[in-house]
Amino acid sequence: MNVTATDLEFRQLTKRYGDVTAVQGIDLAVPQGAFLAILGPSGCGKTTCLRMIGGFEQPSEGQVLIAGQVVNGIPAYHRPVNMVFQHYALFPHMNVAENVGYGLRQLRPRLPAAEIDRRVAEALEMVRLGAFAKRRAHEMSGGQQQRVALARAIVNRPKVLLLDEPLAALDKKLRGEMQLELLTLQRELGITFVLVTHDQEEALSMADLVCVMSAGKIRQLGAPQAVYDRPADLFVADFVGKMNRFEVTGRDGVLRLADGSALPGPPTNGPAIAALRPEAIRLSRMGEGLRGTVTHRIFLGASAEYAVELPGLGPVLVTTDRSTSELIEPGEAVTLSYDPAAVLVFPR
Known part of the structure; x- marks a missing residue:
């Protein structure tokens, strides 16, 4: 070119x-x-x-x-x-x-x-x-x-x-x-x-x-x-691909949810929207992270999409690669984790 x-x-x-x-x-x-x-x-x-x-x-x-x-x-x-x-x-x-x-x-x-x-x-x-x-x-x-x-x-x-x-x-x-x-x-x-x-x-x-x-x-x-x-x-961010959104306060340079708890992510001040791609989230039955319950699963062949209900946050969409993770059934308790660098922050 x-x-x-x-x-x-x-x-x-x-x-x-x-x-x-x-x-x-x-x-x-x-x-x-x-x-x-x-x-x-x-x-x-x-x-x-x-x-x-x-x-x-x-x-x-x-x-x-x-x-x-x-x-x-x-x-x-x-x-x-x-x-x-x-x-x-x-x-x-x-x-x-x-x-x-x-x-x-x-x-x-x-x-x-x-x-x-x-x-x-x-x-x-x-x-x-x-x-x-x-x-x-x-x-x-x-x-x-x-x-x-x-x-x-x-x-x-x-x-x-x-x-x-x-x-x-x-x-x-x-x-x-x-x-x-x-x-x-x-x-x-x-x-x-x-x-x-x-x-x-x-x-x-x-x-x-x-x-x-x-x-x-x-x-x-x-x-x-x-x-x-x-x-x-x-x-x-919303239109191109799928995205999870969380309203945060950004107090003291830390992403904080409405209840005051910290959300891992880049430092910011003031009200903001934290956004995270579904494929950037790791889903497991055990481990450290945000705890929730699988409410729905969509089987897509090579991948699977999950709706996970997190207390205080609501539903979160997670996409997993079946070559690296096993299927999890609706109703199971799970833990969500992610690299804080994957979080995008936009002014609200």
Whole structure:
């Protein structure tokens, strides 16, 4: 990746719909060849950002730059961008090759037929559908249709490829397979990918740059591990992954609960929220730590999730790896312990 140049940039980008501000003055720079995931709850502005990149919406204020060029006012069909939609938008009356080559046939001046055929065949080979060129789109499986939509998007050789929750309609197993295929394709092409999703797992596993949005603003931008391990604020901590929260007073530089007892963690002063990931907690039948009772267990195969009721604290979520711990039954008394360094503290 060439970190000295950007394929995509927002400069004080704002979008209003009447009295509603969907995107509020955001700045963003995406390096060439990066895989960016824009993550956030419904209504946070992520799809509006995608549509402004694609030219389907125009900014109310600010600028969108693609490959260093301001594209405000330039229509979608004149931008070096292509989009893969959630529902693929394939033409049912066309076969696979005709769907993939549709955009090439609209170019002016017209490309020679032989050049279109060559580029369509090349794109289909990239998504491993070379043998399906003559198959009707509606005869393909969901995963195959997804790859046809990808081939149609990359055949024009865009600077930026936009992905609008393209895996949402797939079952979990197929979604995992397509995530790997997208990653492989992105590395082979070297094209900047921008993925919009509300699925945290999808964003963390695929992107090398994650942008978390809320209420039209960017709350944090960074590498997936940094966003997960070092969330910028309580919203990011809550939204990305699962989190246990404890209200603390922070008296005398010590995390103290409402009853005055100390909670192991980093020193702080003043009212705060202490947050702890479920996987950072060790659960055992014996030992030192916080004592409680298992109320629920969810078996997940390779792991298990427990709800543990702690007197004075309420329910605490714990995730254990089955390769290192045995299953514990609801109703059993347990002890919870953790590394105090794993506790995150946010102002209340």
